[in-house]
Amino acid sequence: xxxxxxxxxxxxxxxxxxxxxxxxxxxxxxxxxxxxxxxxxxxxxxxxxxxxxxxxxxxxxxxxxxxxxxxxxxxxxxxxxxxxxxxxxxxxxxxxxxxxxxxxxxxxxxxxxxxxxxxxxxxxxxxxxxxxxxxxxxxxxxxxxxxxxxxxxxxxxxxxxxxxxxxxxxxxxxxxxxxxxxxxxxxxxxxxxxxxxxxxxxxxxxxxxxxxxxxxxxxxxxxxxxxxxxxxxxxxxxxxxxxxxxxxxxxxxxxxxxxxxxxxxxxxxxxxxxxxxxxxxxxxxxxxxxxxxxxxxxxxxxxxxxxxxxxxxxxxxxxxxxxxxxxxxxxxxxxxxxxxxxxxxxxxxxxxxxxxxxxxxx
Amino acid sequence: xxxxxxxxxxxxxxxxxxxxxxxxxxxxxxxxxxxxxxxxxxxxxxxxxxxxxxxxxxxxxxxxxxxxxxxxxxxxxxxxxxxxxxxxxxxxxxxxxxxxxxxxxxxxxxxxxxxxxxxxxxxxxxxxxxxxxxxxxxxxxxxxxxxxxxxxxxxxxxxxxxxxxxxxxxxxxxxxxxxxxxxxxxxxxxxxxxxxxxxxxxxxxxxxxxxxxxxxxxxxxxxxxxxxxxxxxxxxxxxxxxxxxxxxxxxxxxxxxxx
Amino acid sequence: xxxxxxxxxxxxxxxxxxxxxxxxxxxxxxxxxxxxxxxxxxxxxxxxxxxxxxxxxxxxxxxxxxxxxxxxxxxxxxxxxxxxxxxxxxxxxxxxxxxxxxxxxxxxxxxxxxxxxxxxxxxxxxxxxxxxxxxxxxxxxxxxxxxxxxxxxxxxxxxxxxxxxxxxxxxxxxxxxxxxxxxxxxxxxxxxxxxxxxxxxxxxxxxxxxxxxxxxxxxxxxxxxxxxxxxxxxxxxxxxxxxxxxxxxxxxxxxxxxxxxxxxxxxxxxxxxxxxxxxxxxxxxxxxxxxxxxxxxxxxxxxxxxxxxxxxxxxxxxxxxxxxxxxxxxxxxxxxxxxxxxxxxxxxxxxxxxxxxxxxxx
Numbered sequence: 001x002x003x004x005x006x007x008x009x010x011x012x013x014x015x016x017x018x019x020x021x022x023x024x025x026x027x028x029x030x031x032x033x034x035x036x037x038x039x040x041x042x043x044x045x046x047x048x049x050x051x052x053x054x055x056x057x058x059x060x061x062x063x064x065x066x067x068x069x070x071x072x073x074x075x076x077x078x079x080x081x082x083x084x085x086x087x088x089x090x091x092x093x094x095x096x097x098x099x100x101x102x103x104x105x106x107x108x109x110x111x112x113x114x115x116x117x118x119x120x121x122x123x124x125x126x127x128x129x130x131x132x133x134x135x136x137x138x139x140x141x142x143x144x145x146x147x148x149x150x151x152x153x154x155x156x157x158x159x160x161x162x163x164x165x166x167x168x169x170x171x172x173x174x175x176x177x178x179x180x181x182x183x184x185x186x187x188x189x190x191x192x193x194x195x196x197x198x199x200x201x202x203x204x205x206x207x208x209x210x211x212x213x214x215x216x217x218x219x220x221x222x223x224x225x226x227x228x229x230x231x232x233x234x235x236x237x238x239x240x241x242x243x244x245x246x247x248x249x250x251x252x253x254x255x256x257x258x259x260x261x262x263x264x265x266x267x268x269x270x271x272x273x274x275x276x277x278x279x280x281x282x283x284x285x286x287x288x289x290x291x292x293x294x295x296x297x298x299x300x301x302x303x304x305x306x307x308x309x310x311x312x313x314x315x316x317x318x319x320x321x322x323x324x325x326x327x328x329x330x331x332x333x334x335x336x337x338x339x340x341x342x343x344x345x346x347x348x349x350x351x352x353x354x355x356x357x358x359x360x361x362x
Numbered sequence: 363x364x365x366x367x368x369x370x371x372x373x374x375x376x377x378x379x380x381x382x383x384x385x386x387x388x389x390x391x392x393x394x395x396x397x398x399x400x401x402x403x404x405x406x407x408x409x410x411x412x413x414x415x416x417x418x419x420x421x422x423x424x425x426x427x428x429x430x431x432x433x434x435x436x437x438x439x440x441x442x443x444x445x446x447x448x449x450x451x452x453x454x455x456x457x458x459x460x461x462x463x464x465x466x467x468x469x470x471x472x473x474x475x476x477x478x479x480x481x482x483x484x485x486x487x488x489x490x491x492x493x494x495x496x497x498x499x500x501x502x503x504x505x506x507x508x509x510x511x512x513x514x515x516x517x518x519x520x521x522x523x524x525x526x527x528x529x530x531x532x533x534x535x536x537x538x539x540x541x542x543x544x545x546x547x548x549x550x551x552x553x554x555x556x557x558x559x560x561x562x563x564x565x566x567x568x569x570x571x572x573x574x575x576x577x578x579x580x581x582x583x584x585x586x587x588x589x590x591x592x593x594x595x596x597x598x599x600x601x602x603x604x605x606x607x608x609x610x611x612x613x614x615x616x617x618x619x620x621x
Numbered sequence: 622x623x624x625x626x627x628x629x630x631x632x633x634x635x636x637x638x639x640x641x642x643x644x645x646x647x648x649x650x651x652x653x654x655x656x657x658x659x660x661x662x663x664x665x666x667x668x669x670x671x672x673x674x675x676x677x678x679x680x681x682x683x684x685x686x687x688x689x690x691x692x693x694x695x696x697x698x699x700x701x702x703x704x705x706x707x708x709x710x711x712x713x714x715x716x717x718x719x720x721x722x723x724x725x726x727x728x729x730x731x732x733x734x735x736x737x738x739x740x741x742x743x744x745x746x747x748x749x750x751x752x753x754x755x756x757x758x759x760x761x762x763x764x765x766x767x768x769x770x771x772x773x774x775x776x777x778x779x780x781x782x783x784x785x786x787x788x789x790x791x792x793x794x795x796x797x798x799x800x801x802x803x804x805x806x807x808x809x810x811x812x813x814x815x816x817x818x819x820x821x822x823x824x825x826x827x828x829x830x831x832x833x834x835x836x837x838x839x840x841x842x843x844x845x846x847x848x849x850x851x852x853x854x855x856x857x858x859x860x861x862x863x864x865x866x867x868x869x870x871x872x873x874x875x876x877x878x879x880x881x882x883x884x885x886x887x888x889x890x891x892x893x894x895x896x897x898x899x900x901x902x903x904x905x906x907x908x909x910x911x912x913x914x915x916x917x918x919x920x921x922x923x924x925x926x927x928x929x930x931x932x933x934x935x936x937x938x939x940x941x942x943x944x945x946x947x948x949x950x951x952x953x954x955x956x957x958x959x960x961x962x963x964x965x966x967x968x969x970x971x972x973x974x975x976x977x978x979x980x981x982x983x
Binding site: 197 | 679807847850854856860864882888
């Protein structure tokens with residue numbers, strides 16, 4: 001440690017100067033094994049969901065047997081979680097900023113309905129219908145972001161409000177009527193693009209991977225890159241961690257927040273496009289619980305609801321855990337209620353683990 | 363009047379909030395290479411005057427000059443872009459981010475060429491190298507890893523990171539707000555050394571503090587603020603701490619002290 | 622009446638002023654509108670009669686149609702109609718509040734599709750004590766005499782018709798059928814178990830407890846799963862049951878959107894020609910799906926008729942206190958059910974999809 005010559009010659013400081021000055025050092029302390037686990041989890045936030053996912057797979061392979069672990073079922077689980085997975089990616093962005101987006105599911109349904117009405121009912125070229133749908137998603141997100149940043153309203157309240165607004169507008173628009181699968185095929189097949197699939201092996205045994213599943217992985221991959229490898233991504237974490245500190249250290253926090261909500265809306269609209277391929281039809285009544293399911297995946301994926309912490313890849317595993325548990329319990333022949341029961345406990349345990357990890361200190 | 367151009371100079375600054383006049387035709391002056399302590403009783407308006415020279419408060423009246431040139435800041439970011447750094451009392455560090463990330467928050471370095479321009483990829487290696495270098499210069503590189511989260515550091519270590527960040531990017535001057543208030547004796551000691559190290563590197567510092575021994579130890583001049591304006595500037599070698607406190611509180615008038 | 626409205630959003634003064642303007646203008650419009658209505662001065666007697674229509678949701682086209690029927694009938698009779706709806710199926714709270722509002726408003730009669738067959742009984746009791754005629758539409762109360770009358774589709778009969786049709790279509794193969802049952806939700810409301818058990822009885826399966834779903838032991842049943850009555854749920858539920866047994870060849874669905882979802886799943890598995898899908902409702906997209914061979918047969922119900930008959934009953938009751946009577950042999954007034962299929966079988970009366978398109982709702 002470089003000691004500067006002290007200009008003033010006060011006596012008491014000499015003695016201090018000679019005392020142990022290693023205050024700015026990292027002290028190597030002995031840790032109990034549990035503390036070491038805590039430290040490892042703290043620096044690798046996706047480890048918990050990955051371990052839980054692996055454990056669930058092993059457990060259900062034993063309980064439900066070959067029907068569970070054959071490739072076809074595993075592919076099906078991915079198909080079934082793909083839409084909630086993409087939504088969870090959008091939700092994660094907002095939750096990392098210490099916010100929450102209750103409107104993201106409604107916005108997705110809204111965007112899918114708009115794509116359908118423009119592409120099928122009005123007969124616009126599918127590409128334009130999709131672009132306008134994505135534009136709607138971004139605009140909806142911008143509306144949330146505007147209220148959160150400009151009027152400084154709490155995200156919970158803002159998105160609770162826009163959730164109702166989006167749902168009511170889309171019901172008024174559609175009269176609650178679905179657009180049929182056959183009509184989409186006839187007029188705007190591009191809307192179902194993400195329903196196409198590639199088979200690995202022959203279907204009854206082999207796995208079937210839809211484009212929607214590939215899209216889910218791609219969305220997580222891109223967001224992982226953006227959040228970890230760009231300045232914007234680091235700012236998103238900084239804003240969620242401590243918004244005042246971020247502002248003071250020169251991050252334009254409002255701009256970051258607004259862009260997060262817009263991106264979340266855009267991703268929700270991409271989920272909307274994928275949902276048309278997944279479901280086949282476009283229904284204003286579907287995905288009623290998508291908001292909560294996306295939050296569930298985020299929480300189980302180890303992203304802190306208090307913001308600033310967690311890896312974007314966590315919710316991918318979170319969504320897969322939910323899908324795996326549901327599929328496993330079903331194939332084990334248990335009542336639907338046990339699925340809801342299990343997911344409930346998973347959420348509580350996930351948040352408890354998050355709290356424990358956050359307590360880590362030097 | 364000094365012959366040298368002040369690094370920052372405020373002339374007749376005024377800031378009113380409704381009926382309250384927080385800054386009342388105050389003057390301010392920081393000279394090159396010095397540590398200027400700003401002291402004042404609670405409510406004297408010392409934080410308002412300092413905020414007005416770093417863009418956090420826009421004065422209603424008066425003139426602000428940086429190196430002799432008039433400037434007008436609308437936000438701390440504008441001041442920062444001119445090379446004015448602030449170490450806040452709460453440090454303004456993001457606990458979950460690493461030391462390197464905190465040092466570069468808001469001014470990250472992108473990779474050169476295609477990946478940087480098109481994929482906006484950060485140059486983490488360069489930022490880590492720079493952060494390590496800056497911390498080493500100030501004798502702080504005993505921290506194990508530059509990628510360690512700030513929340514795993516002690517109070518003194520965090521203060522060190524905040525000061526190193528300011529020192530690394532300040533080209534004009536640094537404002538430090540109560541840098542030792544939250545620290546123990548040993549850690550305060552270390553931070554005071556750090557402040558002197560920074561001065562030795564030629565960067566002038568404005569130090570706001572309530573701790574008279576600390577002020578008297580490091581300051582070259584002391585700006586005493588009272589009732590919204592500068593009461594006087596004293597030389598710590600020529601006045602005692604009790605005189606300074608008496609001036610600050612109005613128990614003594616400036617003409618009673620040989621300045 | 623014209624009290625000033627102050628809405629303040631903290632210190633955001635410009636917004637407060639804007640809101641005030643908007644609110645004042647809205648009030649003016651309402652006042653003008655009210656004055657115009659008074660000036661028209663319709664028959665005093667009829668004006669005094671108020672009827673309430675409380676539906677489960679306003680998202681389901683079935684209820685949209687019901688409201689249309691009620692509005693048209695009320696207008697024809699010259700009475701005032703107030704309509705209310707819950708936000709989601711099962712939203713008892715909103716319905717209780719709506720009944721209370723109707724009592725307070727001094728309505729003569731309430732038409733209600735209860736979101737919960739039992740939970741609403743106390744508030745319905747209050748309404749009847751206040752001298753209000755309460756008619757359950759579509760969904761009966763338990764016990765049915767909680768209300769003064771029930772105007773409903775015979776849901777058990779609706780299920781029975783498609784069960785009989787499916788059995789007759791399979792002929793001798795019915796003995797080896799592999800049946801998937803796609804129900805509504807985990808609450809097992811009366812519509813849900815009546816249609817499900819009706820179908821099974823019609824198919825010739827011992828239904829055990831007629832108010833319980835899934836208690837049957839017949840080996841021809843592959844399993845039950847829930848759909849929430851929409852395409853997304855229908856698709857996922859069908860995939861799940863195909864995972865249990867890919868040889869499914871009869872699919873019962875709670876409604877036509879669920880049937881459309883089930884078809885998408887079968888098509889994705891390449892099994893759409895293997896299975897007969899039957900459903901209940903008679904919505905226009907559903908009938909269209911019958912025409913296109915997606916759905917084999919559906920039981921059409923008549924929501925518009927239910928509502929208009931209900932309004933007529935309230936008008937009658939308000940005039941001379943006459944209570945509506947039940948259909949012979951039933952504890953409700955049967956508003957009729959009609960089998961729709963393009964593959965009629967002998968002994969079961971049906972109409973073609975072409976004829977049904979003129980009668981369908983939504």
